[in-house]
Amino acid sequence: TSSPDNVVFKFCDVAVKHGMDVFRVFDSLNYVDNLKLGIDAVGAAGGVVEATVAYTGDITDKSKTKYTLDYYLDLVRQL
Numbered sequence: 238t239s240s241p242d243n244v245v246f247k248f249c250d251v252a253v254k255h256g257m258d259v260f261r262v263f264d265s266l267n268y269v270d271n272l273k274l275g276i277d278a279v280g281a282a283g284g285v286v287e288a289t290v291a292y293t294g295d296i297t298d299k300s301k302t303k304y305t306l307d308y309y310l311d312l313v314r315q316l
Contacts, residue, residue, distance in 0.1 A: 242278075246271050246281060249278040249279050250282045251308065252284070253282040258314065260285065260286060260287065261287045262279065265291050267312055280297070290316075292309065296309070298302075
């Protein structure tokens, strides 16, 4: 994220205190460090995390070798 970590944590804290409970955490490039920051901030504030993964392509196409089912499963395990 382009926001400093303390700003993300403060936003989540204030949002939970004002009634927000579910946060969908998303990074369009599936950059795990950015996702983890959001997940940690929401968790610290007492919110419910819905981590999301950006998906593209056809995982059933055997000619595709980079973004395979295993790639996405590994990404989710990292979260």
